[in-house]
Amino acid sequence: MRLSELSRAAGVTPATVKWYLRTGLLHRGEATAANQAQYDGSHLQRLRLIRALVEVGGLSTETVREVLTAVDDPDIPVLDVLAAAHDSAGRPPRAPTGADDLVEVFLRHRGWTVKPGSPARQQLAAVLDALATVADAGRTAQIGHPGQPEVADAEAVIALLQPYADAVEPLARAEIANAPVELSRAQLAERAAVGTVLMEQALTALRRLAQEHFAAQRYGRT
Amino acid sequence: MRLSELSRAAGVTPATVKWYLRTGLLHRGEATAANQAQYDGSHLQRLRLIRALVEVGGLSTETVREVLTAVDDPDIPVLDVLAAAHDSAGRPPRAPTGADDLVEVFLRHRGWTVKPGSPARQQLAAVLDALATVADAGRTAQIGHPGQPEVADAEAVIALLQPYADAVEPLARAEIANAPVELSRAQLAERAAVGTVLMEQALTALRRLAQEHFAAQRYGRT
Numbered sequence: 001m002r003l004s005e006l007s008r009a010a011g012v013t014p015a016t017v018k019w020y021l022r023t024g025l026l027h028r029g030e031a032t033a034a035n036q037a038q039y040d041g042s043h044l045q046r047l048r049l050i051r052a053l054v055e056v057g058g059l060s061t062e063t064v065r066e067v068l069t070a071v072d073d074p075d076i077p078v079l080d081v082l083a084a085a086h087d088s089a090g091r092p093p094r095a096p097t098g099a100d101d102l103v104e105v106f107l108r109h110r111g112w113t114v115k116p117g118s119p120a121r122q123q124l125a126a127v128l129d130a131l132a133t134v135a136d137a138g139r140t141a142q143i144g145h146p147g148q149p150e151v152a153d154a155e156a157v158i159a160l161l162q163p164y165a166d167a168v169e170p171l172a173r174a175e176i177a178n179a180p181v182e183l184s185r186a187q188l189a190e191r192a193a194v195g196t197v198l199m200e201q202a203l204t205a206l207r208r209l210a211q212e213h214f215a216a217q218r219y220g221r222t
Numbered sequence: 223m224r225l226s227e228l229s230r231a232a233g234v235t236p237a238t239v240k241w242y243l244r245t246g247l248l249h250r251g252e253a254t255a256a257n258q259a260q261y262d263g264s265h266l267q268r269l270r271l272i273r274a275l276v277e278v279g280g281l282s283t284e285t286v287r288e289v290l291t292a293v294d295d296p297d298i299p300v301l302d303v304l305a306a307a308h309d310s311a312g313r314p315p316r317a318p319t320g321a322d323d324l325v326e327v328f329l330r331h332r333g334w335t336v337k338p339g340s341p342a343r344q345q346l347a348a349v350l351d352a353l354a355t356v357a358d359a360g361r362t363a364q365i366g367h368p369g370q371p372e373v374a375d376a377e378a379v380i381a382l383l384q385p386y387a388d389a390v391e392p393l394a395r396a397e398i399a400n401a402p403v404e405l406s407r408a409q410l411a412e413r414a415a416v417g418t419v420l421m422e423q424a425l426t427a428l429r430r431l432a433q434e435h436f437a438a439q440r441y442g443r444t
Contacts, residue, residue, distance in 0.1 A: 011355075052352040112435040120430035127424045130274040131416075133233075164421065165428050167393040171385055172432035176440055194353075196430070199386065202349045203429065204422050206387050208342035210394035211418075213334040218398055 003029070006039040010047040017047065025050055025065055053197060099125040099132070105154045106161055110169075128157060168203075175199075225251075228261040232269040239269065247272055247287055275419060321347035321354070327376045328383055332391075350379060397421075 007014040020026035026046055029037030046068075053059045053067065103125045107114055114121060175195065229236040242248035248268055251259030268290075275281045275289065325347045329336055336343060397417065 048355050052355060055348070055352065107431065112431055113438055114431050114434050118431070118434060120427045120434065123423060124427040124431070126277070127420050127427065130277065130420055133270050133274055161424065161428065163393055163396055164425050165432070167389045168425065168429040169432050171389040172429055173436050174385055176433060176436040196433075198349050198352055200426050200429065201345060202383065203386050203390065204426065205342045205346040205349065206383065207390040207394055207422065207425065208418070209329065209334055209336050209340070209346070210387070210391050211398060212336050212340060212342065214395050214398040216335055 001039050003037070003039065006043055006047065009044050010051065012047065012051060020047070020050060023061065023065070025061065025068060049194065052194060059197065094122060094126055094129075097125065097129055099128040102128055102154055102157045106157055106165075109154075109158055110165055124161075131160075171203075223261050225259070225261065228265055228269065231266050232273065234269065234273060242269070242272060245283065245287070247283065247290060271416065274416060281419065316344060316348055316351075319347065319351055321350040324350055324376055324379045328379055328387075331376075331380055332387055346383075353382075393425075 001009070003014055003017055007017045010017070017026065021028060026043060029039040029043060031037050050064055050068075053064045054061070059067070100121065103121050106124075107121075223231070225236055225239055229239045232239070239248065243250060248265060251261040251265060253259050272286055272290075275286045276283070281289070322343065325343050328346075329343075
């Protein structure tokens with residue numbers, strides 16, 4: 001199909017397709033004339049993947065490129081593609097704090113084997129830092145924060161995170177177990193990227209919906 | 223305390239404190255001289271809350287302002303503060319599609335009571351749209367996507383979302399139940415905002431850590 005047909009089929013403007021071609025996010029079509037090329041299903045597939053990552057995943061073009069590079073490179077192990085997808089939705093790097101040790105203790109307590117450099121470790125440690133900051137400020141300001149989690153020591157962190165880890169552990173186990181083995185590496189990697197970004201959005205949306213439901217029950221519609 | 227002491231205590235630069243004062247995110251101190259003011263614990267508390275929302279929650283200053291406005295206004299119901307915090311982490315509005323009906327069917331199936339305008343509905347519908355787009359492109363391109371979820375009809379959507387909803391439902395119930403009733407409205411609202419933004423980060427980090435653990439078990443460290 002021609003560029004105009006491709007753009008219509010993917011639901012993006014021709015200008016966007018051209019920009020993706022120029023930046024290399026989308027592979028070139030087969031040249032059929034000086035200024036014309038033919039595109040096929042692989043272009044459409046890629047274009048829709050990009051759209052999903054950008055529009056729903058909220059990823060930057062730069063981050064989409066990193067994920068796609070990992071998806072396309074047969075020398076990059078599947079686990080690193082997963083890491084690229086994870087990384088992409090993460091925050092910029094932070095300086096290590098005591099919270100990193102607390103995360104390590106928690107992972108050991110949980111029996112989860114996770115690489116030292118995993119971005120998700122950083123993300124979790126940043127949350128612990130922020131919670132400690134808020135709780136600390138509450139004490140300093142002598143504002144009572146009953147129920148505000150204490151995150152100063154390992155025991156408190158384990159108690160705080162346990163219900164969250166209990167919620168996601170069976171889910172993550174099923175997600176990995178259900179990934180079909182007979183998929184090609186590229187398909188597996190693409191699934192991992194989409195599944196990570198999109199189903200993470202689904203998970204947080206469902207938590208919010210359930211919270212709203214239970215909050216309405218408890219506090220009423222006032 | 224003086225502005226320099228406040229900024230040191232909160233771990234932000236004096237310029238940042240001044241900017242928050244100027245933009246109204248932070249309430250003014252008590253004037254003690256022409257160009258001097260005294261700040262107290264309430265300023266420190268607020269400053270650390272802003273920092274947590276910006277740095278870990280990744281919220282824009284504009285969004286932080288909306289959340290704080292809701293927290294401060296006694297006329298805004300608690301549920302709407304929750305919605306403001308939720309909204310803030312959400313995506314821009316989208317045009318309604320068939321996915322909105324599928325979300326409604328799912329919520330009814332689940333027995334969750336959620337306001338029609340809730341932003342989390344939009345977020346979930348956007349995920350369903352994106353999944354349908356990717357799956358559809360896979361078929362068009364005749365690329366086999368075994369295991370790629372089908373999201374065309376209600377039954378398929380219910381089956382797809384069920385494990386995710388099962389994971390978060392007990393969590394959300396406990397989160398709402400554990401919110402102490404004796405908190406002031408402002409404290410409750412602040413907790414809701416922090417809990418929503420920060421613990422959502424914790425939840426997604428934990429899912430990633432668990433996925434990495436189970437992926438390493440299944441695919442090995444290759």
